[in-house]
Structures are given as structure tokens and as C-alpha cells.
Amino acid sequence: MSALASCPSCGAALSFRPGTMVAxxxxxxxxxxxxxxxxxxxxxxxxxxxxxxxxxxxATGTYTGRAFTLAGRVQLRHPLGGVWDEWYLALxxxxxxxxxxxxxxFYLTFTQAPHGTLPAAGSLEAGGLADLGPDGLWTVGEVSxxxxxxxxxxxxxxxxxxxxxxxxxxxxxxxxFATLDYSEDQPLFFLGRxxxxxxxGLRGGAKKPGKVGVxxxxxxxxxxxxxxRAPDETLRVGCPSCGSLLSAEGGKLAFLKSLKQPRQDVVxxxxxxxxxxxxxxxxxxxxxxxxxxxxTVYPWNEYLLLDGxxxxxxxxxxEGHWSVAVAVAPGDVPQARDGQRSLFALGATWRxxxxxxxxxxxxxxxxxxxxEQGEQVQxxxxxxxxxxxTRERQAHKxxxxxxxxxxxxxxxxxxxxxxxxxxxxxxxxxxxxxxPNPHKATLASSWLWLVGALGLLLxxxxxxxxxxxxxxxxxxxxxxxxxxxxxxxVEAEAIRRGIPxxxxxxxxxxxxxxxxxxxxxxxxxxxxxxxxxNLAVTLSAPVxxxxxxxxxxxxxxxxxxxxxxxxxxxxYHGVDGGESWSEGDHTQTVFLSAVPAGTYxxxxxxxxxxxxxxxxxIDVQLRQGVMRWLYxxxxxxxxLVVPLILVxxxxxxxxxxxxxxxxxxxxxxxxxxxxxxx
Amino acid sequence: xxxLYMIFLxxxxxxxxxxxxxxxxxxxxxxxxDLPPSVRQTPGAYRTFLHNNGFHGGK
Numbered sequence: 001m002s003a004l005a006s007c008p009s010c011g012a013a014l015s016f017r018p019g020t021m022v023a024x025x026x027x028x029x030x031x032x033x034x035x036x037x038x039x040x041x042x043x044x045x046x047x048x049x050x051x052x053x054x055x056x057x058x059a060t061g062t063y064t065g066r067a068f069t070l071a072g073r074v075q076l077r078h079p080l081g082g083v084w085d086e087w088y089l090a091l092x093x094x095x096x097x098x099x100x101x102x103x104x105x106f107y108l109t110f111t112q113a114p115h116g117t118l119p120a121a122g123s124l125e126a127g128g129l130a131d132l133g134p135d136g137l138w139t140v141g142e143v144s145x146x147x148x149x150x151x152x153x154x155x156x157x158x159x160x161x162x163x164x165x166x167x168x169x170x171x172x173x174x175x176x177f178a179t180l181d182y183s184e185d186q187p188l189f190f191l192g193r194x195x196x197x198x199x200x201g202l203r204g205g206a207k208k209p210g211k212v213g214v215x216x217x218x219x220x221x222x223x224x225x226x227x228x229r230a231p232d233e234t235l236r237v238g239c240p241s242c243g244s245l246l247s248a249e250g251g252k253l254a255f256l257k258s259l260k261q262p263r264q265d266v267v268x269x270x271x272x273x274x275x276x277x278x279x280x281x282x283x284x285x286x287x288x289x290x291x292x293x294x295x296t297v298y299p300w301n302e303y304l305l306l307d308g309x310x311x312x313x314x315x316x317x318x319e320g321h322w323s324v325a326v327a328v329a330p331g332d333v334p335q336a337r338d339g340q341r342s343l344f345a346l347g348a349t350w351r352x353x354x355x356x357x358x359x360x361x362x363x364x365x366x367x368x369x370x371x372e373q374g375e376q377v378q379x380x381x382x383x384x385x386x387x388x389x390t391r392e393r394q395a396h397k398x399x400x401x402x403x404x405x406x407x408x409x410x411x412x413x414x415x416x417x418x419x420x421x422x423x424x425x426x427x428x429x430x431x432x433x434x435x436p437n438p439h440k441a442t443l444a445s446s447w448l449w450l451v452g453a454l455g456l457l458l459x460x461x462x463x464x465x466x467x468x469x470x471x472x473x474x475x476x477x478x479x480x481x482x483x484x485x486x487x488x489x490v491e492a493e494a495i496r497r498g499i500p501x502x503x504x505x506x507x508x509x510x511x512x513x514x515x516x517x518x519x520x521x522x523x524x525x526x527x528x529x530x531x532x533x534n535l536a537v538t539l540s541a542p543v544x545x546x547x548x549x550x551x552x553x554x555x556x557x558x559x560x561x562x563x564x565x566x567x568x569x570x571x572y573h574g575v576d577g578g579e580s581w582s583e584g585d586h587t588q589t590v591f592l593s594a595v596p597a598g599t600y601x602x603x604x605x606x607x608x609x610x611x612x613x614x615x616x617x618i619d620v621q622l623r624q625g626v627m628r629w630l631y632x633x634x635x636x637x638x639x640l641v642v643p644l645i646l647v648x649x650x651x652x653x654x655x656x657x658x659x660x661x662x663x664x665x666x667x668x669x670x671x672x673x674x675x676x677x678x
Numbered sequence: 679x680x681x682l683y684m685i686f687l688x689x690x691x692x693x694x695x696x697x698x699x700x701x702x703x704x705x706x707x708x709x710x711x712d713l714p715p716s717v718r719q720t721p722g723a724y725r726t727f728l729h730n731n732g733f734h735g736g737k
Contacts, residue, residue: 442679453687457694464698520724534701553713553724560718564728565708592708594701603724630705631697638690642683 008032008041017071019096020154024072031151031161043161045150048075052232053085053101054197057153061200063108067092070099070202072153076146076165079396080370082235082249083149088156096156098190099200100179103233103327103368104311107177108200109192118180118187124168127393127403129335130180135189138170138178139330142402171331194329214271219244221255227271228366229284230306236371238285238363240270245363245373259373262288262362267317267416267425268303270365274420276324281305281313283420285365291356291379293662304367312368315416316408320428321435322416325408328389333405336380336391341663343382346407350382350389353433353661358392381433386410388434410434431657439650446643453639461632467625468533473526474622480548480606480613483519490611523602525557526622528595533625535592539618541569542586546614551605552590554622558598565590569618591628 005014005023009030014023016034023032024045032039059070071090075083089097089108100107116133121143124130130138146165166182174193181188215231218224224241228234228248237246237253243261247254264286268274272283285304290297300318307313314325333345342351360375377392388408395401410432413425428435481487528535541548547570554563567590573582602622608614658664696702717723 446680446683449683449687453691456691460691460694460698468698532699532701534697534703551728553728555713555718560713560715562711562713563708564711565706590706590708591703592706593703593710605724628697628703631694635690635694638686641686642679646679 005032005039008039009044014039015154017090017154018094019090019156020071021157022151022155022159024152024155026152031159033158042159045152045161048073048150048152049083050232051075051083051085051101052230055085055087055099055101055202059202059204061089061202063089063091063097063200066095068097070153072151072155074151074155074159075149077149079145079147079400082233082369088154090154090156097192098179099195104307105327106195106197106200107192108195109177109179109190112189112191114189118189121166121168121180121182121187124180126401127330127391130168130170132170132178132189135178135191136172138172138176139333139335140403141169141171141330142400143168144396144400144402171329173331175329176331177329217253219246220253221246221258226253229271229282230366230368233368234284234366235369236363236367238365238367238371240264240364248366259363261364261373262299264288264362264364265301267301267422268315268420272420276305276313276315276419279307281307283315283365285367286362287360287364287367287371288362289358290361291358293354293356299361304365314406314408315411317416318432319430320413320426321432322411322413322425323388323408323432323434324411325390325406328405328407330403330405333389333391336382345389348384348387350384352663353381353383353388355380355662383434385434386436408434410436431653431660433657433660435657437650437653437657439646439653443643443646443650446646450639450643457632457635457639460635464627464632468627469625470627471530471624472621473528473535473624474523474602474620476521476523476620478521478604478606478618478620479616480519480618481616483521483606487519487612519606521602521604521606523604525599525601527598528600528624529597530594530624531597532594534594534628535563536589536621536623536626537565537567537592538587538589538621538623539567539569540587540621541615541618543569543571543614545572545574547571547584547608548614548618549607550618550620551607552620553603554592554595555601555603556595556598557601559596561595563592563595565592567620591626 005016006012007014007025007028007030010025010028012025012027014025014032016023021034023039025032029045030041031043031045033042055070057070057073061068068089068091070087072088074086076086077083085101087099087101089099091097095110098109114132115135118132119130124140124143126140126143128140130140132138144167146167148159148161148163151159168180170178170180172178176193179190181190215228217226217228219226219239219241221244222239222242224239226237226239228237231248234248237248238259239246243259245256245259247256268283270283270286274281282305283303284306287302287304288299289302290299300316303315305313305315316323316325334343336343340352342349356379358377358379360371360373363371363373377394380391382389386409390406390408392404393401413428416422417425535554537552539550547568549566549568552565552567556562567588569586569588570584571582571586572584573580604620606613606618693704713727717727
């Protein structure tokens with residue numbers, strides 16, 4: 001039940017709910033502090049700035065089953081410019097909730113009694129960790145100061161007009177959010193999480209989210225037309241006509257300074273409307289930023305996009321590569337130490353790519369912070385193509401600082417072209433840090449083929465191993481001296497002349513003739529019943545630093561078709577310079593294509609150098625249905641060659657990507673948060 | 679790349695099936711020839727015939 005009182009300034013009726021410390025008179029803007037008897041006038045507030053908030057006093061909703069009313073609002077000024085709204089929810093159980101609003105995001109917190117000792121403000125650093133003991137380990141998103149600007153309705157804390165409040169915003173996982181308020185001797189602890197307005201079920205006083213409106217103004221320096229599309233949130237404007245940097249605070253443009261702007265490469269004009277990932281967006285600003293690594297300047301363009309919910313996203317263009325970036329709560333990303341090569345966040349493992357100092361070179365259009373030419377942030381990029389996770393650390397003037405994480409997703413130029421209905425965009429050059437590897441998808445699509453082909457190969461090999469029984473059709477040890485009886489005569493003649501001969505087994509034979517006959521062997525008829533299996537002829541001979549060959553023919557007795565083949569057993573060895581060597585083989589096999597079933601004769605004509613054969617006996621074997629591993633091997637090679645090419649190309653692409661990295665395989669152990677030149 | 683892969687797969691499996699299930703051989707020192715009856719009926723004529731057809735071994 002609200003207590004009614006009168007405004008100490010104008011006498012208008014004021015309402016004080018339980019817990020209300022200060023009420024703002026809606027008529028005279030007096031700040032009336034609750035006292036035992038009558039409210040005390042503690043000052044007056046300035047007019048509220050129109051922040052474009054979709055909320056309004058009196059709106060009702062529910063939170064965890066408890067009804068609430070938006071009872072009050074305070075506007076606080078940030079040291080980097082601009083104000084943000086802090087709404088106060090009066091719940092029907094008497095509790096109060098703090099609903100902070102910034103860049104279209106909402107954070108609902110409740111005051112909590114800390115379970116441990118809260119850290120001092122001076123011990124916290126943006127991007128670092130805040131150990132709250134039993135209350136958890138938090139990522140410090142920002143350490144800064146807020147200055148009271150204005151208020152309306154009922155405020156559940158003792159507002160001090162013009163006072164400055166030191167605070168630290170903490171971010172945890174899954175949208176958890178906390179604030180440490182150092183405005184009192186004992187820091188206050190506010191705990192909650194990021195919420196959407198839909199979750200709060202707001203009704204009544206809530207305004208519809210504003211459509212992107214256009215406020216047409218003129219540049220106070222050159223008079224050129226300026227169309228502000230987010231006038232409620234814009235703090236700085238870079239005039240595209242004269243290059244002046246303008247202040248847009250309070251809804252009025254004021255000249256700040258002339259900028260020496262670089263040439264503006266416009267791909268997406270200011271005011272261009274499009275639809276990115278299904279979200280309608282308007283381009284309201286363009287930044288040109290650069291970093292310098294090893295003396296080389298790498299510039300890129302960033303287009304600031306405003307969506308219909310007054311949220312912002314960035315479209316980044318670098319050497320023809322495009323990406324869209326959205327903010328990520330610092331608490332959703334674990335602490336990244338200096339030099340840490342990888343981290344696990346947002347369900348993925350990210351590899352550190354580079355640390356650079358990014359500098360603002362050109363400013364065109366409108367921006368929601370007090371952007372300055374030369375403004376520098378320390379950027380650390382982790383990549384998991386097609387996404388990258390980027391940390392930007394920025395120090396505030398006069399102390400404090402903030403860390404912002406953003407998640408970028410790679411876009412093909414055609415996607416940007418279609419989103420904004422642009423002319424065809426130039427092809428990207430080089431490999432971007434988080435460009436998806438085009439060969440990965442091709443390789444992935446070939447996996448099914450690869451597995452299927454390997455399976456088929458296995459089945460074929462198993463079938464062959466069953467059907468190929470290695471049937472012996474002919475096997476004979478041929479005594480060359482028996483084949484050519486006059487060889488003994490030749491041998492005796494050679495001995496008589498004192499010519500040393502090499503004979504494997506000096507068996508006495510018939511009288512030698514003057515010239516050696518050519519030995520030829522014809523087999524008995526061989527019955528071949530299987531007409532679809534290959535044949536193999538094998539020659540084995542115990543040659544030693546010599547060779548013996550066979551000129552063979554498998555002749556069909558029916559058709560006269562002959563399979564002609566040559567075989568050779570050749571083995572040489574020796575010692576050369578203390579190193580022993582050998583070449584050749586005692587055994588050789590030649591494979592013949594299948595022949596029609598029928599009767600065949602095998603003709604074998606042994607050959608050698610010199611008058612006498614180097615061996616007495618040679619072994620010849622004819623088999624059918626011999627498993628040939630050469631052909632499964634060739635099929636396996638055919639199966640693997642394209643995936644191997646793809647793997648090679650994939651690796652080459654990755655190599656090109658990581659050549660640009662400070663943390664690539666070829667990079668040293670260097671690289672850290674101060675790794676980039678500036 | 680997919681067409682190239684299919685060509686490779688088709689080639690590899692064709693070779694394997696042709697060898698494994700039809701007994702075709704594609705490599706090695708061999709040749710097929712039609713021997714006239716006059717050659718077949720005269721064993722000594724083989725060598726002359728083969729030599730004249732460019733088929734002879736030796737180092």
C-alpha cells in the first residue's frame with residue numbers, strides 16, 4: 001500500500017511505496033526524500049533524456065510468478081558519454097528489482113547480502129576475474145563511474161543529485177550478471193541476469209519498440225544534410241560531407257573538431273537498409289580501423305548496423321572478406337590469459353590467432369559512444385572457422401576500463417550483396433582468419449563415397465579370395481641337359497679346350513656334339529576348365545651371377561591362339577667398395593589373361609648366355625585363379641587419391657591461414673597481449 | 679572434384695572387377711597371337727614364327 005504525501009516544492013501528490021527512498025515530483029521535478037513525517041526536498045532533477053527506451057512508468061509484468069510495476073527510473077551518465085536507464089521494479093512481495101538498460105539489452109538484478117568479502121574497486125580490472133568467494137568467480141566487464149543525471153517516479157535508494165557512483169559490472173555464464181556498487185562504505189552486491197522484455201511479460205506502460213526513425217539535421221560546420229537514424233542513442237557523428245566530428249548528445253549537433261579522414265571506401269552507404277540473417281537492419285555508421293604488424297598496416301572497414309530492437313551489430317569488411325559481429329557477455333567466455341593458445345567457450349574450442357592494437361582512422365555516420373579518431377583498443381582474436389571470438393580491451397580516461405567480447409560469423413560476399421541488394425562485390429583476397437575452409441565441406445561430402453568404396457573393395461576382395469583357389473595346372477622341373485642332349489658334348493669340348501665351365505651337377509651323359517641344340521619343351525595337353533580366371537606362370541632357378549630365361553607359349557589346341565610370355569630368373573651379387581650388393585630374383589611370375597576353357601599345350605624354350613646353361617634344372621609352374629593384390633591396390637589408390645588431394649588442399653588452405661597468425665606453427669613462442677605493434 | 683572422383687573410382691573398380699571376375703590382366707610381358715596350323719604342326723617352326731613376330735627373350 002503506497003503512502004501518499006505532498007511534494008515539498010509544489011504540493012502535488014506524491015506516492016511512497018514501501019521501500020521508496022526518494023520520489024520525483026512529476027510536475028516540478030523536485031526530488032523528495034522520505035522522512036519520518038513529511039518528505040524533504042533534496043534538489044531538482046534535469047529533464048530526462050529520450051533514450052528511446054521501450055519501457056515506461058506504470059508498466060506491469062511478472063517475474064518468477066510475482067507481479068511487479070515499473071515504479072521509477074534513474075538516468076546515469078557514463079564517463080564515455082551518454083546515459084543509460086535504470087528502472088526500478090516494485091514487486092508485490094515488497095522487494096525491489098533493478099532493471100538496467102543498455103544498447104537494447106536488459107539486466108534485472110536484486111540486492112543480495114554477499115556471502116563473502118567483496119573485492120575493493122581498485123583491485124578489479126576490466127577483463128579480469130572477480131572472486132566473490134561463495135558467490136562465485138565472475139568476469140569483470142567494466143569498472144567505471146556513473147554520474148546521476150535525472151530520475152522519475154519512485155527510487156528505492158537515497159539519490160544524491162550530481163553525485164558520482166563507482167561501480168563494477170560483472171558477467172557470468174549463461175547471461176548471469178552482477179553489479180558491485182561502491183557508492184557506500186560497504187559495497188553493495190546486486191545479482192541477476194540478462195533478460196528479454198518478453199520474459200518479463202510487460203504490459204501497459206510499455207511502449208512499442210521504436211521503429212528506426214530518421215531525424216534530419218544539418219551539419220553545424222558545413223550545413224550538409226545529416227540523417228540520424230538512432231538519434232536517441234547517438235553520441236558522435238562523423239559528417240560524411242566535411243569530415244567534421246560532431247557531438248550529438250542531448251539531441252543537438254555540436255561541432256567538435258575537423259578530422260583528417262582517409263578515403264572512404266563505401267560499399268554499404270549510410271542509411272542503406274537490408275536484412276541480415278533475417279533481421280532488418282540499417283547502416284548508420286562506418287568506421288575505418290587498422291592495425292600495424294611488423295611495419296605493415298592492415299586496414300578494414302566496419303559498418304555499424306541498427307536493428308529494429310535498437311540493438312547494434314557490426315558488418316566487417318577486410319580485403320573482400322565479410323563477417324557480422326554481435327556482442328557476447330564477458331561472462332560467457334572464460335578468462336583468456338596472456339599467451340593462452342586456445343580456450344573453450346560457447347560450445348567450441350577457439351584457437352588464438354592474433355593480438356593487435358586496433359586504431360580508428362576514419363569516422364562516418366553516427367555512433368553510440370564518443371568515438372574519436374586515433375582511439376585505440378587492444379584486440380585479441382580467437383578463431384573457430386567460420387566464427388571468431390574477439391576481445392577488445394579499452395581503458396577509460398581517468399581510470400577504469402571495459403572489456404567487450406564479440407562473436408563474428410563469416411559471410412560470403414554474395415550474402416552481403418543479397419542482404420543489401422548491392423552490385424556484385426569483389427572477390428576476397430587471401431585467406432581470412434576465420435574463413436571456413438572450402439575444402440572441408442568437399443572432403444566431408446566425399447567421406448560417404450570413401451566409406452562406401454572401401455566397403456565395396458572389401459566385399460570384392462573377400463569374394464575374390466573365395467573364388468581364386470590358386471589351382472595348379474602344370475608343374476615341372478626341367479632338366480636342361482635332358483632337353484638338349486648335345487649340351488654334354490659341348491661341355492666336354494669346352495673341358496678339353498681348357499675353358500672353365502660351371503656345371504651344377506656333373507652327371508655323365510652321352511657324347512657331346514659340336515654345337516648346342518636349342519632346348520624346347522612341349523607339355524602334355526593341359527585341360528583348362530575355368531575360362532574366367534587368370535593364369536600365372538612361375539619360373540624358379542638357382543642362378544648365381546647369371547640368368548636363365550624362358551620363352552613361353554600357352555597354345556590352344558583347338559583354336560591355335562597362343563598366349564606368349566617371357567620369364568627370366570636373374571640374380572647377381574657382389575661386393576663393391578666394401579658394400580655387398582645384389583639385384584634380381586631367382587623367381588619370376590608372369591600373369592596371363594584368362595583363356596577360353598579347352599585343351600592347351602605349354603611350350604617352353606629356355607635361354608641363357610654362353611654355350612652352357614648356368615643351372616641344370618629350372619622349375620616352371622602354371623596356376624589358375626591366382627589372387628592378384630595389384631588390382632585391389634590400384635582400386636584402393638583410386639579410392640584414396642581424391643580424398644588425399646582434398647586433405648592436401650585442406651592442409652594447404654590452413655597453412656595459408658596460419659601463416660598470417662602470430663600463433664601459427666611457424667610462429668615462435670612470442671605473441672601475447674602486447675604482441676601487436678601499434 | 680566429384681566427377682574426377684567418380685572417374686577414379688570407376689577406373690579402379692573396373693580394373694579390379696575385370697581381373698578378379700573375368701581374369702583379364704593388364705600388365706606384364708605377354709602377348710596373344712594366332713598361330714597358323716602350319717606352325718602348330720611343326721614344333722621347330724614356333725621359334726621362327728615368334729622371332730618373326732618380334733617376340734623373343736634373352737638379355
